[in-house]
Amino acid sequence: MSNHGKLLQDNLDQALIEAIDEGLLSIGSLPREVMLRNLENYFQIKKDDIPLNLAKFEDVLQTVFGSGTRYLERSIAQRLCEKLNLGVIGLESSSLVGCVDELKRQLLLRGERK
Amino acid sequence: MSGKIRILIVDDEESIRIATAAILEEEGYAVDTAVNGKEAIEKSNTNLYNAAIIDYRLPDMEGTELLTALKETTPKMVKIMVTGYPSLQNAVTSVNKRADAFLMKPVGIETLLSTIRDLLRKQEQEKKYSEEKVAEFIETRFRSFEPKVPF
Numbered sequence: 001m002s003n004h005g006k007l008l009q010d011n012l013d014q015a016l017i018e019a020i021d022e023g024l025l026s027i028g029s030l031p032r033e034v035m036l037r038n039l040e041n042y043f044q045i046k047k048d049d050i051p052l053n054l055a056k057f058e059d060v061l062q063t064v065f066g067s068g069t070r071y072l073e074r075s076i077a078q079r080l081c082e083k084l085n086l087g088v089i090g091l092e093s094s095s096l097v098g099c100v101d102e103l104k105r106q107l108l109l110r111g112e113r114k
Numbered sequence: 115m116s117g118k119i120r121i122l123i124v125d126d127e128e129s130i131r132i133a134t135a136a137i138l139e140e141e142g143y144a145v146d147t148a149v150n151g152k153e154a155i156e157k158s159n160t161n162l163y164n165a166a167i168i169d170y171r172l173p174d175m176e177g178t179e180l181l182t183a184l185k186e187t188t189p190k191m192v193k194i195m196v197t198g199y200p201s202l203q204n205a206v207t208s209v210n211k212r213a214d215a216f217l218m219k220p221v222g223i224e225t226l227l228s229t230i231r232d233l234l235r236k237q238e239q240e241k242k243y244s245e246e247k248v249a250e251f252i253e254t255r256f257r258s259f260e261p262k263v264p265f
Contacts (some may be wrong), residue, residue, distance in 0.1 A: 028245035031252055038256040064255040 008107055015083040016100060020057075023076035025029040035064070039097055051100075058096050073099075086110075118144040119234060120162065122153040125169040125196075134167065137223055138230075151175040151183070158188050164234060167211075167226075170197035170204060171181065181211040190241075192233040196221055 024032035024056045039045050039060060045053045061069045073096045080099075086106050094102070117194040121132050121143045128149075135145040146161065148154035151172045151235040158166070166184060170177040177195055184193060208216045215229050 027248055028241075031246040031248040036251040038252065041217045042256055042259050060259075063258070064252055 005108075008104070008111060010102070012084070012104055012107065015080055016054075017048055018050045019076050019080035019083060021047065022079050023072055026075050027072070054097050054100060118142065119164045120144045120146065121230070122146050122148060122154060122157060122161075122163040124148045124151070124165040124166060124172065124177075126150060126173050127169070130169075134226070137226070141227060149173075151177075151180040154180055155183050155187070157189055158184055158191070161205075163188065164237065165192035165194065165230060167194045167196060170195055170199065170208070176205050178211045178213075181208065181213055185212055190237065192230075192237055194229060194233070 020062065021032070024035055036047050039047075039057070040052075043053075043056060045056065050057050057068075058073070061072060065072060077096060077099045079090055080103065084103060084107065086103055119142075121138055123138075123145060124147075125131050125134070129256050131147045131149075135147060138145045146157060146163070148157055151174050154168070155165070157163075168177045168180055172180065177197070181193055181195070184191060192214050193212065194215045194217060195213040195219045196219055197204055200218040205216045209241050214233050217225065217229065
């Protein structure tokens with residue numbers, strides 16, 4: 001990966017970690033804490049490692065919250081778009097993983113235009 | 115919600131809005147105001163408030179109508195109804211529309227502040243209880259996963 005690509009990936013990962021943290025906070029500080037603790041205890045995924053395990057994180061959200069997952073995913077995606085200064089991407093037909101991939105593509109395009 | 119507790123004052127009388135805002139700001143609350151029901155609905159759609167103090171008679175709608183509208187968009191916001199025309203009927207209607215308190219004008223400063231404090235304390239307790247229930251639910255759901263590391 002080029003230096004530019006690595007920097008972009010690092011920025012995206014950091015923004016994603018923050019967006020997930022804030023998105024989970026929307027259901028309360030205690031639920032967020034319990035969610036992150038169990039994610040680490042059951043799956044050995046620490047908060048900072050979620051970007052590397054995003055598909056698994058999404059699976060866990062689905063199992064824990066069922067249909068309520070969409071609310072959380074939208075909340076995370078919206079925050080992520082804001083942090084990256086990109087237009088909000090709808091999650092109607094896409095997963096959180098798909099949304100992050102699309103944002104990464106847009107970031108790359110933005111980098112090429114500069 | 116983080117930071118200061120936010121309170122919305124809905125009253126068409128400017129002197130009341132200014133005086134009430136000054137008292138609440140002095141107590142450390144962040145205050146916003148609306149002159150009628152429409153403005154209150156618009157503001158509550160775009161801002162988060164912990165509480166609203168609503169005049170029973172507004173220029174564009176009854177305070178109880180506003181209660182109904184706010185109940186739909188911000189069900190957990192504390193709603194305090196204030197009236198200069200106290201009657202049993204007004205009080206009953208307000209309670210039925212889920213006002214959390216019903217105060218008569220002129221409202222004493224200490225009465226207003228203690229009512230707000232009590233209701234916000236109750237709101238905080240309910241929030242805490244609700245968060246505990248969600249946390250319990252998450253714990254239960256995680257137990258359905260097989261632990262990856264045997265104990």
